[in-house]
Amino acid sequence: MLWGVSGPLFLLDYLAAVAGALAVALAVRAATGRRVRGAEPDTVELAYLTDRAGLACQVGVAALRRAGVVHLGGLATMSVDGPPPPRSAQLVRALHAALRRPQTWAAVLADPTVGRALRRLVGRLVRDGWLLTPAQRRRVALATVPLFAVAAVGVTRLVDSAVEHRDAGTPASVAGLLLCCLATALGGWWLCEVPETGAAARRLLRRRRRSLAELNPELRPTYAGRGTDELLAAAAVFGPRPLLAIDPRFAVQIGVDPERTRPTTPPKLARR
Structure with missing residues (x-):
C-alpha cells in the first residue's frame, strides 16, 4: 500500500x-518580474497594466478630451480640432492621428496607427520588466x-x-x-492562470490604488470637485467608471457602461 x-x-x-x-x-x-528598469509607467501605461488595451485607449482619448481637442459628432463619431497636448504619450498621439477625420470608437480601436502605438507600448513595458515575457510566464506556470x-x-x-x-x-x-x-x-x-504583469507592476498598482482609495468606484465615492488629472489616474487603476464624472456622454461613447465598472471594449487588443 x-x-x-x-x-x-x-x-x-x-x-x-x-x-x-x-x-x-x-x-x-x-x-518573477520583481526587477524593473526605466521610469515608472505613466497614466496610460498604468491603464494598460490594469486592464490592457481597451482601458489604455479610453484613458488616452479622455486625456485628449480633457485638453479640449476631441469633439463629439453625429452618428456616434468623434474628431479632433487642434494639436495634441505637449509631451503627450505615444498612444495619445496615435489616437489623435486616428481622429483627424470623424471616426466611431470601434474604428479608432481598429486604426493601424493605434495598433502600432499599442505594440510599442507593450514592447516598452516588457523590455522594462513591468509585463512578463513568454519565458517568464512559462516559468510561473511550470512552478505549479x-x-x-x-x-x-x-x-x-x-x-x-x-x-x-x-x-x-x-x-x-x-x-x-x-x-x-x-x-x-x-x-x-x-x-496555472499566470498574470501578464510582473511582481513589481502588481506592487505598483496596489500602491496607486491605496493612494487613490477614496476614488474607488466600489465605494461609491463622490467625484464632484475632483480634478480631471485625479479622475484620469483613478480610471487608470480602477477601471473606466471615473471617466463618467468627467463627461458622461463622452464616456458612454467610448464604451464605458454606467452600470458596470469594466470596459465593454475587448481588453486584450494588443496582447503579445
Missing part, C-alpha cells in the same frame, strides 16, 4: 507535501507542476487501495484525502 503508513499519517504527510509545493509555486510567482504531482500521489494511493482491496485508513481519512486531492488539483489549475 502507498505505502506502509496509516491513513491519518499519510494524510498528514500529504498535507505537508502540498504546503511545500504551494510555497514553491507562490514563491516563483512572487519573485509539483502541486499536480502531489495530487497524483494521493490519487494513486486511493486507486491502489481500491483496486488491491487494501486498507487506506478510516473512512474519515479516505474522505479527507479525496477532498485534499481535489483541492490540490483545483489550486494548481487556478495557479
Whole structure:
C-alpha cells in the first residue's frame, strides 16, 4: 500500500507535501518580474497594466478630451480640432492621428496607427520588466507542476487501495484525502492562470490604488470637485467608471457602461 503508513499519517504527510509545493509555486510567482528598469509607467501605461488595451485607449482619448481637442459628432463619431497636448504619450498621439477625420470608437480601436502605438507600448513595458515575457510566464506556470504531482500521489494511493482491496485508513481519512486531492488539483489549475504583469507592476498598482482609495468606484465615492488629472489616474487603476464624472456622454461613447465598472471594449487588443 502507498505505502506502509496509516491513513491519518499519510494524510498528514500529504498535507505537508502540498504546503511545500504551494510555497514553491507562490514563491516563483512572487519573485518573477520583481526587477524593473526605466521610469515608472505613466497614466496610460498604468491603464494598460490594469486592464490592457481597451482601458489604455479610453484613458488616452479622455486625456485628449480633457485638453479640449476631441469633439463629439453625429452618428456616434468623434474628431479632433487642434494639436495634441505637449509631451503627450505615444498612444495619445496615435489616437489623435486616428481622429483627424470623424471616426466611431470601434474604428479608432481598429486604426493601424493605434495598433502600432499599442505594440510599442507593450514592447516598452516588457523590455522594462513591468509585463512578463513568454519565458517568464512559462516559468510561473511550470512552478505549479509539483502541486499536480502531489495530487497524483494521493490519487494513486486511493486507486491502489481500491483496486488491491487494501486498507487506506478510516473512512474519515479516505474522505479527507479525496477532498485534499481535489483541492490540490483545483489550486494548481487556478495557479496555472499566470498574470501578464510582473511582481513589481502588481506592487505598483496596489500602491496607486491605496493612494487613490477614496476614488474607488466600489465605494461609491463622490467625484464632484475632483480634478480631471485625479479622475484620469483613478480610471487608470480602477477601471473606466471615473471617466463618467468627467463627461458622461463622452464616456458612454467610448464604451464605458454606467452600470458596470469594466470596459465593454475587448481588453486584450494588443496582447503579445
